[in-house]
Amino acid sequence: MSRAGGTALSPPVSVKVFIEMILGLGCLSPARAGLVWRHHRRRPAASFLMNLMKMCYELEQTPELLAPRSSLLAAAAAGGFCMDVAEPPRDSLTHRSNKQHLSQSWSAVQRVPPWISSSQTRVAEPRSVLPLPGGRGASGDSVSGWISDPLSVIESDRTPGSESLYTVPPLEPSQGTVPTPERTTEEEERRDGGNEQQAHAERGCLSELLTMISAAPGSAAAADGGFISSERETSAGAPETLGRNQGKPEQSPGCSLEGSCQKPMPAPPQLPQLPITLRRTSLRSGSGRTFTMSSYISQAEETSPRTNMSSAPPGLVYFPELEHLFTSQPIPYPSPEAKCAESFSRKWREEAVIDRGLLETGASVTLRTSLRQMVVTSPGAGGSRSHVRAKAKASDPMALLMITVLWAFPPLSTAVCADEAPPTGSWHKLPDVIIIGVRKAGTRALLEMLTLHPNIVAAKAEVHFFDRDANYQRGEQWYIAQMPNASRNQLIVEKTPAYFTSALAPERIRRANPDVRLLLIVRKPVQRLLSDYTQVFYNRKEKRKPQPPMEALMLTADGELNMEYKPLNRSLYCIHVRRWLQEFPRSRIHLVDGDTLVHEPLAEMKKVEAFLQLEPQINSSNFYFNQTRGFFCLRDRLRERCLHQSKGRKHPSVAPAVLQKLHDFFRQPNQRFFRMVGRAFDWD
Numbered sequence: 001m002s003r004a005g006g007t008a009l010s011p012p013v014s015v016k017v018f019i020e021m022i023l024g025l026g027c028l029s030p031a032r033a034g035l036v037w038r039h040h041r042r043r044p045a046a047s048f049l050m051n052l053m054k055m056c057y058e059l060e061q062t063p064e065l066l067a068p069r070s071s072l073l074a075a076a077a078a079g080g081f082c083m084d085v086a087e088p089p090r091d092s093l094t095h096r097s098n099k100q101h102l103s104q105s106w107s108a109v110q111r112v113p114p115w116i117s118s119s120q121t122r123v124a125e126p127r128s129v130l131p132l133p134g135g136r137g138a139s140g141d142s143v144s145g146w147i148s149d150p151l152s153v154i155e156s157d158r159t160p161g162s163e164s165l166y167t168v169p170p171l172e173p174s175q176g177t178v179p180t181p182e183r184t185t186e187e188e189e190r191r192d193g194g195n196e197q198q199a200h201a202e203r204g205c206l207s208e209l210l211t212m213i214s215a216a217p218g219s220a221a222a223a224d225g226g227f228i229s230s231e232r233e234t235s236a237g238a239p240e241t242l243g244r245n246q247g248k249p250e251q252s253p254g255c256s257l258e259g260s261c262q263k264p265m266p267a268p269p270q271l272p273q274l275p276i277t278l279r280r281t282s283l284r285s286g287s288g289r290t291f292t293m294s295s296y297i298s299q300a301e302e303t304s305p306r307t308n309m310s311s312a313p314p315g316l317v318y319f320p321e322l323e324h325l326f327t328s329q330p331i332p333y334p335s336p337e338a339k340c341a342e343s344f345s346r347k348w349r350e351e352a353v354i355d356r357g358l359l360e361t362g363a364s365v366t367l368r369t370s371l372r373q374m375v376v377t378s379p380g381a382g383g384s385r386s387h388v389r390a391k392a393k394a395s396d397p398m399a400l401l402m403i404t405v406l407w408a409f410p411p412l413s414t415a416v417c418a419d420e421a422p423p424t425g426s427w428h429k430l431p432d433v434i435i436i437g438v439r440k441a442g443t444r445a446l447l448e449m450l451t452l453h454p455n456i457v458a459a460k461a462e463v464h465f466f467d468r469d470a471n472y473q474r475g476e477q478w479y480i481a482q483m484p485n486a487s488r489n490q491l492i493v494e495k496t497p498a499y500f501t502s503a504l505a506p507e508r509i510r511r512a513n514p515d516v517r518l519l520l521i522v523r524k525p526v527q528r529l530l531s532d533y534t535q536v537f538y539n540r541k542e543k544r545k546p547q548p549p550m551e552a553l554m555l556t557a558d559g560e561l562n563m564e565y566k567p568l569n570r571s572l573y574c575i576h577v578r579r580w581l582q583e584f585p586r587s588r589i590h591l592v593d594g595d596t597l598v599h600e601p602l603a604e605m606k607k608v609e610a611f612l613q614l615e616p617q618i619n620s621s622n623f624y625f626n627q628t629r630g631f632f633c634l635r636d637r638l639r640e641r642c643l644h645q646s647k648g649r650k651h652p653s654v655a656p657a658v659l660q661k662l663h664d665f666f667r668q669p670n671q672r673f674f675r676m677v678g679r680a681f682d683w684d
């Protein structure tokens, strides 16, 4: 795409806007921008530059990526990745997909600042979306949405019969500039301070980077000073330009996702685990062009008011944020698209491979999403790294460049703080595992011991989402926000022992995530009851409230057991477990023996690892017995730790007759509990 080739780009005002955009985004210092400008004659396609800018912005937003960012920017400057940028008048381009992609890139850049603000970054990461409405071109006509859903399909054609569901109003001319994201003074200084040392380091990085890129097999980097061509048509194996196929699911030969397959699939389709719905959404730009976005969501998501992330097939990302932007028309699956099921499922497998490869780069979720957009456009094969590299090579030199850079310069945070959970590549999600109770049976010990495993991350506090209406009404996003960051291979665990006795929790949890795995730790009911009393005793003591003796609470005036005494009721496990078994198959609930956990923690934790299908990692070196505390304490590579002093407090002494009464009372309910869960405990 060049002037020589007859492309009529818009007048210099566009150039000015472009410069403003670069500076406004803080992507380049003025000095570097000048350097870029000097090289403007050797210009690649706009899409390439736009991608660069978008990446720059993302790198800016990802502090841990400073090293690759500076290298990349230096490479960009010296390589001359610059051109006159403008929204081209539609008719000035002959190639439809180029035209579309240019528009997409343009609107993507225009929308960058509102898309991510530093405060939003973490929360928004798992489902990064470039929100609509978006940019526009000089002609007032641009792609209205650039959706980073990897499974979305954006079509630039007028789709016959598609409904106009969303209209992008043309923007006023003054809206063409990019709002500058808020930055701290410190950041400004770091970026624009003319730091010679940094510039020197960047030049050093640059030569390394360029050597690396040129050396990369099949790299699109040309010999002339590292200029990277964006002529994708010349890249081996690239079937289409990026714009055309961006984010579009790969199709089997002769199989169109929007229409029917030209030839029937020979093999029975290998469907994903859950029924899938194809959701197709249309949107229309200000000038009336219509775009269609298709995404695939599980029926669980379709029917449930809440998103069920964990039930999504690998590689499937669902963006509930889109919901409020579009009305959508679910198309049940199987449908005409059923014939393409094999193609879909192959695509999911492929995308899972790509995700793994991108994960290796250590890039942020946001950055990975962008890379994925570029990579998931052309066929490739092989293992993780080579697959991603092959795809990147075939689809977009920018993707190859970025992936190469990220592999070569792992994010600082992972390199420097290898012992810490890396903030990159992580996101919040619903918990995979919930410790539902029983209160005072050793739930904290169980949670702490679980976190000895590197693939477990735990919510710090008890969330009480499913048992407290006030929290439940805050919605699932609130709940998810309470969860810690987790990388793709980590399980998130939450513990709220009050769930076990809550009448509502089992059903609510099942509705939120039927695939969640539940851990129920139980303890001798009488001991648990005494522990419960002790806890309440100390709570009241702290609040300077009267502390009646246990017998006064537990026995009625005529000396019978007081069934309304809550700690007593909580030890009647058979009553409460019934509700859980109504909602979840027994195989989803693992019982931990709390009495054994005290004396033989490793044995119990091995069983938990097996239940959660975790690679066995917890071993005897993780435990040591603390004589003073009288309990096992924990040791991992970071530290040694014992549970809080509030665990293991002395229980009140209870009259032997009352104790006997309690043992007798619990015998029958205990037997019932054993039958219900299919397992007996030594509780007599």
Ligand SMILES: Nc1ncnc2c1ncn2[C@@H]1O[C@H](COP(=O)(O)OS(=O)(=O)O)[C@@H](OP(=O)(O)O)[C@H]1O
Pocket: 438, 439, 440, 441, 442, 443, 444, 445, 497, 530, 531, 532, 534, 535, 597, 598, 631, 632, 633, 643, 646, 647, 648, 649
């Ligand atoms: N390793 C280790 N260290 C300390 N404490 C341990 C440990 N393993 C199990 N336990 C037992 O945990 C009991 C407290 O249970 P919970 O953590 O479920 O209590 S709570 O419901 O969260 O308040 C607590 O009960 P009490 O002894 O009655 O305080 C402990 O017996």
